[in-house]
Amino acid sequence: MPRxxxxxxxxxxxxxxxxxxxxxAGALHALLxxxxxxxxxxxxxxxxxxxxxxxxxxxxxxxxxxxxxxALAVGxxxxxxxxxxxxxxxAPAERRTGAGAFGWRRAQLADRAGWRAVGCAxxxxxxxxxxxxxxxxxxxxxLLMLAHPVIKHWNYSxxxxxxxxxxxxxxxxxxxxxxxxxxxxxxxxxxxxxxxAAPRLLRTAAAPHRLLLRTLLGPDAAGARIRxxxxxxxxxxxxxxxxxxxxxxxxHDGTQARLVGLGMHLTxxxxxxxxxxxxxxxxxxxxxxxxxxxxxxxxxRHLVRGIHPPVLDQGLDAALTGLAADxxxxxxxxxxxxxxxxxxxxxxxxxxxxELLANAVKHSGADRVTIDVRTETGPAALRLSVHDDxxxxxxxxxxxGLTGLRTRIRTVDGTLTCDSPAGGPTVVTVRLPSPPxxxxx
Numbered sequence: 001m002p003r004x005x006x007x008x009x010x011x012x013x014x015x016x017x018x019x020x021x022x023x024x025a026g027a028l029h030a031l032l033x034x035x036x037x038x039x040x041x042x043x044x045x046x047x048x049x050x051x052x053x054x055x056x057x058x059x060x061x062x063x064x065x066x067x068x069x070x071a072l073a074v075g076x077x078x079x080x081x082x083x084x085x086x087x088x089x090x091a092p093a094e095r096r097t098g099a100g101a102f103g104w105r106r107a108q109l110a111d112r113a114g115w116r117a118v119g120c121a122x123x124x125x126x127x128x129x130x131x132x133x134x135x136x137x138x139x140x141x142x143l144l145m146l147a148h149p150v151i152k153h154w155n156y157s158x159x160x161x162x163x164x165x166x167x168x169x170x171x172x173x174x175x176x177x178x179x180x181x182x183x184x185x186x187x188x189x190x191x192x193x194x195x196x197a198a199p200r201l202l203r204t205a206a207a208p209h210r211l212l213l214r215t216l217l218g219p220d221a222a223g224a225r226i227r228x229x230x231x232x233x234x235x236x237x238x239x240x241x242x243x244x245x246x247x248x249x250x251x252h253d254g255t256q257a258r259l260v261g262l263g264m265h266l267t268x269x270x271x272x273x274x275x276x277x278x279x280x281x282x283x284x285x286x287x288x289x290x291x292x293x294x295x296x297x298x299x300x301r302h303l304v305r306g307i308h309p310p311v312l313d314q315g316l317d318a319a320l321t322g323l324a325a326d327x328x329x330x331x332x333x334x335x336x337x338x339x340x341x342x343x344x345x346x347x348x349x350x351x352x353x354x355e356l357l358a359n360a361v362k363h364s365g366a367d368r369v370t371i372d373v374r375t376e377t378g379p380a381a382l383r384l385s386v387h388d389d390x391x392x393x394x395x396x397x398x399x400x401g402l403t404g405l406r407t408r409i410r411t412v413d414g415t416l417t418c419d420s421p422a423g424g425p426t427v428v429t430v431r432l433p434s435p436p437x438x439x440x441x
Contacts, residue, residue, distance in 0.1 A: 015196075018139070022087075023199040027139055029085035030131035030202055033209060036081065037128040040074035040121035043067070048118070065108035071117040075217045078124065088210050090218045112220070120216035127209035134205035138198025145191025258296040265289035316346045320353055320371055327357050329369050329388075336374035341382050345432050348412065349373065349384050352430050355405050356386040364390025364426060381434030385427060392424035402428070 017023060047067030054060035072095070082088040093116065098107035108114055144151065269285045271277075312319045317335040324331035341349070353371055360369050366388035373384050394402065395418070406416040413433050420426035 018142075018195050018198045020199075023202070025085040026199065026202045026206065027135045029081055030135040030206065032081060032085075033078070033128040033206075034125065034132045036074065036077055037121075037124035040071060041125050043074070044071045044118055044121040061105060061109065065105040068108045068111065068114040068118060071121045072114050074121055075117040075213075078120075078213055079217055082210065082213055086206070086210065088214070090214050093217065093219050116216045116220070120212060123212055123216075124209070127212045130205040131202060131209060134201040135198070138194050138201045142191050142193075142195030142198060145187050146195060148187040148191065258292045262289055262292040262296065265292065312343070312346055312350060315340065316349060316373065319346070319350050320373065323350070323354055323357065324371065327361065327369070329357075329361055329366060331357065331369045331371060334370070334372045336372075337382075338375045341375070341432075341434070345382055345412070345434070348409070348414075349382055349430070349432060352384055352405060352409070353386065356428050356430075359394070359402070360386070360388040360390065360426075363394065364388045364392075364424075366390030366424075366426075376431075382432045384430040384432070387425060387427045389425045391422075392420045392426050393422050394418055394420040394426050394428070405430075 044067050047063055047070060051060050051063030051067055054063060076092075079090045079092065082090060093113035095113050096107035096111040098104050265285055265288050269282065269289065272282045272285060315337075317333070317337060320333050320335065324333050340346075353373075357369060357371075360366050368389055370387040371384070372387070373382070375381060376383050402416065402418060409416050409430060409432070415431045417429045418426070420428075
């Protein structure tokens with residue numbers, strides 16, 4: 001029984017796949033993409049040509065600016081269609097702005113995003129045609145061939161033979177007529193295959209068009225880099241402010257309070273000595289003062305360890321070994337580090353390992369954790385991998401702390417990947433690039 005059920009389920013999925021909302025949305029996008037692209041091809045080059053011809057007049061620059069703005073408007077429409085129908089979110093490129101009419105015209109003519117949209121308007125018809133052909137082949141011809149036994153009575157051509165007789169032919173290939181049983185089953189089978197393959201055909205045919213829109217209508221490499229630097233700089237500033245607030249809070253609520261208590265007990269000891277107090281009372285006050293001093297020192301050590309663990313002075317391998325020894329789970333540490341990384345990179349790798357170990361202890365239900373650190377050639381100089389045999393299901397943004405960790409890693413252009421299928425295991429890999437060498441004069 002399970003096998004027929006699985007076969008029926010697979011057959012039902014195959015039959016309904018071309019008619020799911022996502023597949024139909026892709027077909028609708030294929031039908032609309034070419035007319036929109038042709039609209040841009042009609043408006044933009046004509047406006048640019050007319051503006052160029054009239055460039056010696058006052059109207060020429062305005063026509064050029066309006067043509068660039070029309071290309072941006074068509075690009076906005078294409079991005080909206082890709083988002084609503086294909087689920088492809090393309091962030092808008094940074095655009096220039098200007099105050100006043102002449103400022104607006106100057107901004108349009110000098111806008112890099114506008115001229116990239118002009119290029120998209122010129123090339124979009126070429127990439128929008130294959131999806132339309134795929135939709136016609138998969139859906140139109142697929143449905144017609146699938147319904148061939150029914151529509152052959154209306155969809156046919158009349159042919160006259162040499163002897164004067166008349167034939168009605170719906171489908172004929174190399175002189176072989178496929179309108180009679182069992183030959184029409186070949187047409188029906190071909191139609192079913194075309195229809196079943198229509199969603200895949202559409203996705204494959206639409207890939208160049210999506211790439212064109214993402215490349216020319218989205219942020220360019222320089223703009224994306226600037227945006228990333230702005231975001232990471234803001235995150236670094238926020239992290240620094242949060243760290244300062246935490247240090248201030250720990251000093252105020254912990255160490256400062258214990259030092260105040262130590263001062264009060266020293267004053268009490270002085271008064272007891274002056275008053276020739278009982279020896280037991282004096283010893284009790286001394287022991288309390290010693291306890292406050294020890295706790296203040298411990299608080300200071302903990303505070304310093306949170307800023308820069310002193311054990312990192314001995315190297316990242318020694319620091320990770322100490323971190324593993326303090327973990328309640330069994331942790332195996334493997335290090336393959338060639339040249340010692342910069343101190344900032346070691347510190348970030350250490351705190352990444354500490355955060356990932358804390359996540360494994362709190363959320364994974366694992367029995368064992370493995371930490372692997374090695375240096376790599378290429379853009380990623382240091383790779384940290386933390387593997388646990390827990391229940392899996394860890395996702396950035398799901399309350400596991402991975403989102404904040406990924407944001408912090410981005411401040412040094414690092415990356416974080418998480419492979420955590422349901423049932424485990426979980427493997428989190430952090431790659432930290434080596435900073436460029438500083439020139440010395």
